[in-house]
Amino acid sequence: MTRSTRRAIQFLALSSLVLSVTACGLPRSGPNRSEIISGSVLKEGDALIVPVDSRVTRIANTDSLQGFSSDFRNAGLVGSDMISPGDxxxxxxxxxxxxxxxxxxxxxxxxxxxxxxxxxxxxxxxxxxxxxxxxxxxxxxxxxxxxxxxxxxxxxxxxxxxxKAGDGATVTVSGAVGGQGVFPIELPTRTLAAMLAKAGGVAIEPATAIVRVTRGAKQGSVWMQDLYDNPDLDIPLRSGDVIVVERDRRSYTALGATGAQQFVQFETPTLTAIEALATVGGLSSALADPKGIFIFRNEKEGVARQVLGRTDLYGDQRMIYILDLTQPVGIFEAREFQIRDGDTVYVTEAPFVQWQKTINAITGTANSVNTLADAANGTN
Missing domain, CATH: 3.30.1950.10 (wza like domain)
Structure with missing residues (x-):
């Protein structure tokens, strides 16, 4: 067999291998950047894709706030000696x-x-x-x-x-507190913080504790840390209030080219995109595309309308927010954009990664090509 014939056989074998690898597909952690963008509503997909900037961040972040309505805040203190049924x-x-x-x-x-x-x-x-x-x-x-x-x-x-002790005007305190029970509203315990202290205080880390107050058909909530920091949130209590202290149950999922792919519980009242990435080990330096950081979210109608400046959106919307860390203000946007309960944070692989995988797959089977050429040479 001549040298040119042998080279032709090697070329054909390599070409067949490349085509075979391309057709079968190589392992990867998920869709790439262009595949996600191709799912946009503008391209007849079913998701609304929005690049993150300061305006988008300001609108999207407002929905995560906790607090009490004016009905709770303006109720006024119960008279310390007011007589109630059950007294x-x-x-x-x-x-x-x-x-x-x-x-x-x-x-x-x-x-x-x-x-x-x-x-x-x-x-x-x-x-x-x-x-x-x-x-x-x-x-x-x-x-x-x-x-x-x-x-x-x-x-x-x-x-x-x-x-006697205000047995008629009482509240129920339960959940992660030092002592659960039914407590009378008395002179020292007419506000939320004082009543929690009466119940032995919170039994979990304040940064992850949420205090919910149910009054009839209405409900309000506040972060325990905010209650410490802001006296205006220390609302007056009313007879029949139900106070529950519970650990923050919010979570998000990290996928793609990150240090770890996992389900993550919130550990602070607010969590930004950069903090969410850092929690799972940051971007994989060998795989990640810093232009392809996506936050998948079912956004509420009102927020979606404001973000997109549209009035023809109804119900929750599938939104995909894009962060590009290569932009001059990309890191700042990631530091300010807040992750919410149920979000999926996905980092795409860099474009060269698939090429690298293809090369590795080909060079890993180079011996098979050589064997094929040697077998052809041996028949002559």
Whole structure:
């Protein structure tokens, strides 16, 4: 066999190998940058692709804020001595007669009525005064009312009303606290932070603790760390409030050319894209394309409309945000763009990586090509 014939056989064998490798496809961590962009709505795909800039960051970040509505913040403190259904009252009545007192026995000028429970409708029963509305009144107001009821039957009665611990105005505290239970709203515990302290404080790291307050059909929440830092979030409590302290359950998924591909729990109230990447080991220096950092998200209708400047979007939208770290402000944008619960952070491989894999696949089978050429030469 001539040298030219042998080279022709090697060339044909190598060409067949390249075509075979290309047709079968090489292993990779996911779609490349151009394949993702080709799925854009503008190219008849089903995703809205948005490059991240300062305007997009400002709009997209607002949806992750926690806090209480004005109904919670403007409720005002409960009166420390306001009587509520379920409270226990004690009455002491002094009568200005000795021989025939209205309430006591002969010679007994002082009568005590202890453990009077305010019923569900807010009433108590006092002999000779009848059924009296106590809920919503202060002890002083109730004292005056009972006095007016009795003074027509006994001369110059003196009445004292004592309110026991506020068993009627209570809140329920549960979750990750030192001591769960039902606690009365008293003078020192009329606000959220004070009540949490009464319950033994939070039993988890404050940076990951969320405090949720349910009041009837309404609910609000706040980060425990924000409650420490901002006194305006220390809302007044109302009877029947349910307070739950729980660990942050938000998470995101990191895929592609990163240091690790994994499911990641949030460890801080806010998490930026650069922090999310750092958490999983950053970009793979051997694989990653710094122009191809994508955040996949089901974005709410209102945010999607603002980001895209459109009014024809309805319901949650499939959004893909693109970060390009090679741009002059790329790192800054990644430092400010916040990751949200359920996001998928995906880093594409650099274009040369597939070529490198192809070369490695070919050179790894070079012995097979040589064997084929030697076999052909041996037949001559």
């Amino acid at each position: 226990v009252l004690g009455l002491t009545i002094y009568e200005n007669v000795r021989d025939d007192p209205l309430l006591g026995n002969t010679g007994q000028r002082v009568s005590q009525l202890q453990q009077l429970i305010v019923d569900g409708q807010g009433y108590i029963f006092v002999p000779y005064a009848g059924r009296i509305k106590a809920a919503g009144q202060t002890p002083e107001g109730l004292r005056q009312l009972i006095t007016r009821k009795l003074e027509t039957q006994t001369p110059d009665p003196q009445v004292n009303v004592a309110r």
